Amino acid sequence: xxxxxxxxxxxxxxxxxxxxxxxxxxxxxxxxxxxxxxxxxxxxxxxxxxxxxxxxxxxxxxxxxxxxxxxxxxxxxxxxxxxxxxxxxxxxxxxxxxxxxxxxxxxxxxxxxxxxxxxxxxxxxxxxxxxxxxxxxxxxxxxxxxxxxxxxxxxxxxxxxxxxxxxxxxxxxxxxxxxxxxxxxxxxxxxxxxxxxxxxxxxxxxxxxxxxxxxxxxxxxxxxxxxxxxxxxxxxxxxxxxxxxxxxxxxxxxxxxxxxxxxxxxxxxxxxxxxxxxxxxxxxxxxxxxxxxxxxxxxxxxxxxxxxxxxxxxxxxxxxxxxxxxxxxxxxxxxxxxxxxxxxxxxxxxxxxxxxxxxxxxxxxxxxxxxxxxxxxxxxxxxxxxxxxxxxxxxxxxxxxxxxxxxxxxxxxxxxxxxxxxxxxxxxxx
Numbered sequence: 001x002x003x004x005x006x007x008x009x010x011x012x013x014x015x016x017x018x019x020x021x022x023x024x025x026x027x028x029x030x031x032x033x034x035x036x037x038x039x040x041x042x043x044x045x046x047x048x049x050x051x052x053x054x055x056x057x058x059x060x061x062x063x064x065x066x067x068x069x070x071x072x073x074x075x076x077x078x079x080x081x082x083x084x085x086x087x088x089x090x091x092x093x094x095x096x097x098x099x100x101x102x103x104x105x106x107x108x109x110x111x112x113x114x115x116x117x118x119x120x121x122x123x124x125x126x127x128x129x130x131x132x133x134x135x136x137x138x139x140x141x142x143x144x145x146x147x148x149x150x151x152x153x154x155x156x157x158x159x160x161x162x163x164x165x166x167x168x169x170x171x172x173x174x175x176x177x178x179x180x181x182x183x184x185x186x187x188x189x190x191x192x193x194x195x196x197x198x199x200x201x202x203x204x205x206x207x208x209x210x211x212x213x214x215x216x217x218x219x220x221x222x223x224x225x226x227x228x229x230x231x232x233x234x235x236x237x238x239x240x241x242x243x244x245x246x247x248x249x250x251x252x253x254x255x256x257x258x259x260x261x262x263x264x265x266x267x268x269x270x271x272x273x274x275x276x277x278x279x280x281x282x283x284x285x286x287x288x289x290x291x292x293x294x295x296x297x298x299x300x301x302x303x304x305x306x307x308x309x310x311x312x313x314x315x316x317x318x319x320x321x322x323x324x325x326x327x328x329x330x331x332x333x334x335x336x337x338x339x340x341x342x343x344x345x346x347x348x349x350x351x352x353x354x355x356x357x358x359x360x361x362x363x364x365x366x367x368x369x370x371x372x373x374x375x376x377x378x379x380x381x382x383x384x385x386x387x388x389x390x391x392x393x394x395x396x397x398x399x400x401x402x403x404x405x406x407x408x409x410x411x412x413x414x415x416x417x418x419x420x421x422x423x424x425x426x427x428x429x430x
Contacts, residue, residue, distance in 0.1 A: 026158075037356035039338070039339075040055050042204065045325040048063070050327075058357070066352065067340070078096040082163070083323075089105050090102050091104070092145075097119075100141070116139065121161045123205065130185070132166075134164070162174035163204055163205045175199075175200060196217040199218040202246040203244065212226060213227050216247060218243065222237075235270070236272070239262060243259065245257045291306070300316065330351060
C-alpha cells in the first residue's frame with residue numbers, strides 16, 4: 001500500500017492527492033497454484049489425528065502428539081483452500097483433479113470418489129448423511145455420504161470456492177458470480193440469492209447464528225443478512241483488496257480477516273471494536289480459551305488476547321495463512337515453507353515439525369486482480385491538467401526456504417525513481 005507522499009532521488013517532491021483501486025480481472029489466484037509441498041488447507045483435528053491437504057497432491061493424517069505421519073493419500077492434483085471434513089470415520093476432501101474424495105480416517109484407504117467437470121477447491125460440508133460442496137464447474141453438489149452418488153446439483157453463473165453452511169433446512173453457499181445463494185438442502189431449489197459487488201470466496205465455513213448469516217466479499221464488505229428473507233441487515237467495509245475468508249463468530253464478536261493485513265473485531269451489530277494490523281494478508285483466526293491464534297502472509301503466527309493485544313508471535317519462513325488447530329496447549333499449523341509446526345502456547349517452544357514432499361509451490365502475485373491508479377492532485381491547475389500513475393503488484397522470487405513475499409512496484413512514465421517502500425493508512429468505513 002502507498003502513503004501520502006513519495007521521496008525521489010532529487011530535491012523534487014510530489015504529494016499524492018488521491019488514489020483509486022480498480023479491479024482489472026476476476027480473482028483466480030487459487031486456480032493457478034503450482035505443485036509443491038506448501039500447506040494449502042487449515043489443520044483439521046479429529047479422533048487423535050490432524051488432517052490437512054497439500055499442494056503436493058496429498059491428503060495427510062498426522063499424529064498431533066509426535067508429528068509422525070499416520071498415512072497420506074494421493075490425488076492427481078493440488079489440494080487447496082478446501083479444508084477436509086470428517087464424519088463417521090471418513091475424511092472428505094476435494095482436489096484440483098476435479099474429484100471429491102471419501103477416504104478412511106484410520107487407514108487412508110479410498111472409499112469412493114465423485115468426478116465433477118472442473119477443479120474442486122471448496123471445503124465440503126457433511127450433514128445428516130449428505131456431502132455438500134461446490135466446484136469450479138459452477139455447480140453446487142449434494143452427494144450421498146456413504147455411496148458418493150449424486151442426490152442433486154444446482155448451477156450458479158461462475159466458479160465456486162465457498163465452504164457452505166446449513167441453517168435449519170437451508171444451505172447457504174457463495175459463488176464467484178457475486179451471489180450468496182440460499183438453497184433448500186433437500187432439493188437444491190433456490191429460496192433466494194443476495195447479490196454483492198464482488199466474488200464470494202470463503203475457505204472456511206460461514207458464520208451463522210440466530211437466523212443471521214455473516215459473510216464477506218471481494219467488494220471489501222462484511223455483511224449480515226437475514227437467512228429467512230435474504231434481507232440485508234447491515235454492512236461494513238473492511239480493507240481494500242477483498243476478503244477471502246468468512247468471519248469467525250465467537251461470543252458476540254465477529255473476527256474478520258482482510259487481504260490488506262488487518263484482523264477486525266466487529267460486534268454482531270456491525271460496530272468496529274478493534275483491529276490488529278500486520279504487514280501482509282492475514283489469515284483465518286482460531287478463537288479459543290480467551291485467545292486468538294491467527295497467521296499471516298508476513299511469515300508469522302500471532303497470539304492475541306480478546307482486546308486485540310499481541311501476546312506473542314512465532315516466526316516461520318513462509319505464509320502461515322490457514323487456520324491452526326489447538327490441542328491442549330499445543331498449536332499445530334501449516335506454512336508455505338512445506339512445514340507443519342507444533343508449538344507449546346505457554347512457552348512458545350517448538351515441539352515438533354513435519355515436512356511434506358517437494359519444495360514450495362508456485363503462487364501468482366497476491367494482488368493480481370487489482371490495480372492502483374494514483375492521481376497527483378492539490379490545486380485547480382492539477383484538476384485541469386494533472387497526471388495519473390499506476391501501481392502494479394509484482395511477486396518476488398523464492399527466497400531462503402523457497403518462501404514468497406509480496407511487494408509493490410511503482411511504475412510511472414516520468415524520469416523520477418521511487419525511493420523506499422510505503423504503506424497506506426487504513427481505509428475501513430465504519
